[in-house]
Amino acid sequence: MENTPNLSPDLPTRDSAAAPVLAAAGEHAHPDQHWLWRYVLSQDHKVIAKQFLITGMFWALVGGSLSSLFRLQLGWPEGSMEWLKPLLGHWIEAGKLNPEFYLALVTMHGTIMVFFVLTAGLSGTFSNFLIPLQIGARDMASGFMNMLSYWFFFLSSVIMFSSLFIETGPAASGWTIYPPLSALPQAISGSGLGMTLWLVSMALFIVSQLLGSVNYISTVLNLRTRGMSMTKLPLTIWSFFLTAVLGTLSFPVLFAAVLLLVFDRSFGTSFFLSDIYIAGQALSNQGGSPVLFQHLFWFLGHPEVYIVIMPAMGIVSEVLATHARKPIFGYRAMIGSLLGISLLSFVVWGHHMFVTGMNPFLGSVFVFLTLMIAVPSAVKTFNWLATLWRGNIRFTTAMLFSIGFVSLFVAGGLTGIVLGNATLDIQMHNTYFVIAHFHLVMGSAAMFGMFAGIYHWFPKMFGRMLNERLGYVHFWFTFAGAYLTFIPMHYIGIAGFPRRYYSWTGFDMFSQFSDLNQFISVAAIFAFLAQFIFLFNFFHSIWRGRRATENPWRSNTLEWTTPVELGHGNWPGAVPAVYRWPYDYSKPGSDADFIPQHVPFSQTPASNMPYEQPAAE
């Protein structure tokens, strides 16, 4: 099987492209390939991308339904859940949800959404699909490692999924799995086998992430086609590249944390345990620090939220420019702000720990660094707005989701300025204000970026178009649903409602807002149900959608120069060379409102800028 990517993309010259077409077609199409190699153990980046996408969609469905379950509990704490008994079995006791299982639900919802959907599903899908296509490579640097990356993810998925069904329940100490709760089965039953499976699954997940990231980085650095300098890369690639760098540097630290926790749980060490009296016994562990675990966890955990949001930023930049028919405003500032965010994301983790007993001086350093990250984020927002300004906007579904992304990113990002300030975090820490904040900025916004990407690149993935009208309905329902769910959560958070509470009725100070909690639950379940419109559209369109043309959005980037029926190796002939940046939309002097990257300046004398003249000659 041929899996070495073509390292010299311009081997067959442009003039003799006709001859290699036939040869290449025979070589790359593999018509008689067994389905097992073609669809399952495939090394083709496009198939792997689809594998990540479908698995991610499966996980999103699971994670979303878990949230619907606990929203039922929060909206109607007095209501009977007896009707869920066929599904949840012994977790329903006398018509009530078991409080420990409630914690398991929120834990698994968080774990699944952050890691399995928004990291693997988002980055895995689009980095895999777009990196070779947009930089002009025949495949990833190592197709084999890429395949391993997916199958490690699959294995980790199977383990995590199976933990949902074991008798003692899945991990239940929050997605941040703070010890000692996560270390001691005496403390909560989810910290038994459920937590073991969580840790094993996470370790495999990290392996998958590292295999993927190393591949993305080396592919972007080494396999760019002729002329594709780093400053001609689409912003999608920049964001995937930096995301991979963040992943490579931060996931190993989570691995260390996981490993040390495994030691504490199974081999009697005391990295995170000290002075504990539980279940009628004093434990012998001494000298460990639970705060150390938090440092290790958030050293990944904070870059992780940027790992989630940066690919969405890249996708949105690309989609906004294409459908506004305008160059992205401030291309270099966009790269600069991505670099700034990447750098700063490593030195802000302490803002999750202001009130954990961490030295207050350290806290004040993290205040400064955290609020600094607002600057590149603001720059990005203004640049997106400037991209829309005086554009000629086509509201494709991808464009709608991109505009929705900007709106949600702003709405959720701004409250980060409150939470990043230690003084204000004293009151807001672990309240619903935090929940509202990160669900808007990294939950909903990243999800919207993912939807934008799916709607935009679906024609390239499956050769057919998604139904636009269903897309509109999906967008408006989801957009309204996201705001209706998360805006009221701010109110509840300002009122001090703590997160991870099974019910608030025990406290006088939290006895209000049961109406608002019900409202949130209705909105959240509505938004979840709206996703079935998308699911139907997705699977229906794969087989029955309108056939796509080669470049349906009239876009500039290289993937749109490939044929609709995309074979292994991506381009049947030579890989096109690149001459210009990817954002020559509506360039003055040009008849068409877009000039693809592979069109040389010599062919567009009328539209060349003065500084482009030398390149034209």
Place this chain on the structure above:
Amino acid sequence: MIVLGIIVVGLLLVVLGLLFRLQILTAIFSGDSTRDIGPANRANAVLMLVFLVVGGGAFAWSFRRSYARMDVPVASVHGLAVDRMFWITMSIIGVAFVLTQVMLFWYAYKYQHRESRRAYFFSHNNKLEIVWTLIPAIVMAALVFAGWKEWGRITGPAPKDAVVLEVMGKQFNWLVRYPGRDLKLGVVNYRLIDAVNEWGFDLSDKAALDDFTAGEIHVPKGVPVLLKIRSRDVLHAVYLPQFRLQMYAVPGMPTRFWFTPNTTTEEMRAKLGNPKFNYELACNQVCGSGHFAMKMTVVVDEPDDYVAWFAQQQSFSSLNPEVRAGLPRPQPLAATPAAR
């Protein structure tokens, strides 16, 4: 019932499916499916504007309506400063929120596709970019300095004359102890904990002899209070929303937070017109199945009442002579789960 439900859902899906097919067919016959940009573009543009106006209106209305309920009354000196800073920050981000959202949706509406128009090729503008980098940078700097000032004051050392008490979190309730007459908290040791000696008082330490425990927390108004915090099993967090106070309870690492209550429970009851009002201590770090029920009442007394209450309390050692008599009784250590 369930069968009926399935039938209803099934029929609904069939109807939706038919509508979907119908919509595709009409789109094909009207030529919409091949047209590059149809009337839907305009509809979406209008919806953008509608979303801005209706959404913005609903936000403003619901915020106004919920404000009274979300505004937690303040009962500590530093809480006033925290609150002021919170609402100033909220106004600043509120302005940024409104400006950017209005621009976003307005541009989306205004610059919707028109056959006659061509987008304006505008790739960068250094002056503009420097301005909108500097403005957020300056605003952030101001917020950082304001935050530092308060943070330093709040987390700085407690005044020497502060009233000291200690709270301990356990699954699933709070324990509180006071230093007694000598105003010194005695040594506690987790290995001495049992059903009676829940704190693990080490009564060989003289300072521990007059320590007393209580069923609720009492603190005097207008006097600095140093709250020492510890946990004996997993993480908990002391959360006192009305005092704008939160700090984790960490096993093996005692933490602290000092504050000055400025409204007694009685005053707050009068102020809120709620004779049943009580300050409550909640746990705000997930600690297990009873996390949501870890409540302890906090009473802010006039200083005289506090002194009177304090004088009435009996020390743990006097109430539990058998613990003192049984000295020393080292506890057998349980092995860690693994080694078992």
